[in-house]
Amino acid sequence: MEENTTHKTHKYRLYPTKPQEAAMFETLRLTRQLYNAALEQRISAYKKQGKTVTGYDQQKELTALKKACPEFEAVYSHVLQEPLERLDKAYKRFFARVKQGVTAGFPRFKPAQRWNSFKFKEVWDKKKGRWLTPGRPTDDRKRINIPKIGSVKCKFHRPLEGTPKTLQIVHECGEWYAVYTCEVPKNPLPATGSSVGVDVGTTWFAITSDGEFVENPRHLKNGLKKLRVQQRTVARRKKGGNRRKKAVKLVAKTHQKICRQRLDFHHKTARRLVNEHDVIAHEDLKVSNMVKSNLARSISDVGWSQFFDILSLKAADAGRKVIAVDPRHTSQRCHQCGHTCRENRISQARFVCVACGHSENADINASRNILHRAGHALHGVNGSGVSHAVA
Numbered sequence: 327m328e329e330n331t332t333h334k335t336h337k338y339r340l341y342p343t344k345p346q347e348a349a350m351f352e353t354l355r356l357t358r359q360l361y362n363a364a365l366e367q368r369i370s371a372y373k374k375q376g377k378t379v380t381g382y383d384q385q386k387e388l389t390a391l392k393k394a395c396p397e398f399e400a401v402y403s404h405v406l407q408e409p410l411e412r413l414d415k416a417y418k419r420f421f422a423r424v425k426q427g428v429t430a431g432f433p434r435f436k437p438a439q440r441w442n443s444f445k446f447k448e449v450w451d452k453k454k455g456r457w458l459t460p461g462r463p464t465d466d467r468k469r470i471n472i473p474k475i476g477s478v479k480c481k482f483h484r485p486l487e488g489t490p491k492t493l494q495i496v497h498e499c500g501e502w503y504a505v506y507t508c509e510v511p512k513n514p515l516p517a518t519g520s521s522v523g524v525d526v527g528t529t530w531f532a533i534t535s536d537g538e539f540v541e542n543p544r545h546l547k548n549g550l551k552k553l554r555v556q557q558r559t560v561a562r563r564k565k566g567g568n569r570r571k572k573a574v575k576l577v578a579k580t581h582q583k584i585c586r587q588r589l590d591f592h593h594k595t596a597r598r599l600v601n602e603h604d605v606i607a608h609e610d611l612k613v614s615n616m617v618k619s620n621l622a623r624s625i626s627d628v629g630w631s632q633f634f635d636i637l638s639l640k641a642a643d644a645g646r647k648v649i650a651v652d653p654r655h656t657s658q659r660c661h662q663c664g665h666t667c668r669e670n671r672i673s674q675a676r677f678v679c680v681a682c683g684h685s686e687n688a689d690i691n692a693s694r695n696i697l698h699r700a701g702h703a704l705h706g707v708n709g710s711g712v713s714h715a716v717a
């Protein structure tokens with residue numbers, strides 16, 4: 327990517343037919359299977375023979391794979407390469423962290439709910455300045471050509487800007503989307519001179535170093551309550567019965583609604599942070615999961631990673647910086663004097679330093695530590711978007 331350009335995503339709703347949707351689900355299933363198999367191969371090659379299998383090695387095996395398992399013929403070749411690249415990136419990120427002394431976030435096997443997209447990595451012929459076959463919209467902009475899936479109805483509610491690079495087909499909240507990533511000129515927001523640390527929590531959605539508590543929206547909480555009631559209804563009804571089927575449908579509908587509301591809330595919160603701050607620091611979830619693992623956190627984790635993804639996309643477009651820092655001890659370290667010990671945290675909510683007596687809300691203290699760590703990391707970090715930092 328050139329210096330003065332950035333990536334912008336354009337998202338359009340897709341309306342696949344039943345067979346097209348079935349083919350899309352099948353593509354998700356196969357690409358996920360490939361990712362998990364590739365991870366398995368890397369792990370066992372290392373365990374059994376101490377051998378390192380590279381992404382390149384695995385790419386070379388794709389032809390043989392298609393011969394042995396012909397169902398993979400149903401997936402476009404670039405789409406099949408992409409999970410291997412994803413895995414390769416996950417490995418590289420992991421080893422970059424190891425180099426910095428953090429052994430966390432080893433690539434994990436993907437369950438179905440963590441695998442919701444597949445990608446065409448080239449949709450534009452740069453030399454000739456025209457669309458390639460995958461992802462090419464029809465002239466009337468009513469359909470998109472998706473190889474091996476078909477010509478899928480699409481709503482282009484706004485025009486594409488810039489030079490299209492990739493097309494990702496995403497299944498989100500029960501709906502399908504075409505997400506084009508385009509190269510566009512940078513559109514930086516004027517600097518504000520402000521930096522912020524963000525701590526995510528289970529009681530509050532987020533707490534900032536400015537002392538702001540971002541609450542989970544009320545309608546979201548109500549929706550979750552409703553969902554629990556409906557799920558209990560399903561459990562009560564007789565298996566195979568019509569009344570149960572109806573109840574299951576209601577659960578799915580509520581799920582979808584909550585999913586959309588959460589997405590909307592994440593967009594708004596990220597937009598606000600990006601408008602107000604030049605630098606936004608948050609904890610690196612890959613690391614924090616290892617440190618503070620509990621059930622509530624691992625459930626919230628899906629939501630947070632979605633939020634941080636949205637945040638870094640908006641930040642990259644606006645020329646802001648998002649830094650993911652090692653969160654270890656951020657809740658035990660005194661923001662004033664640096665003294666770090668467990669006894670500083672006298673309760674879930676309160677922080678009182680045993681060395682200097684500094685007293686503060688525990689979450690605000692943690693978010694200030696996160697910001698502090700980002701400050702260290704900023705030196706020697708270049709480029710926009712997410713940087714992984716250990717300080």
Ligand SMILES: [Zn+2]
Nearest residue numbers: 660663679682
């Ligand atoms: Zn202190």
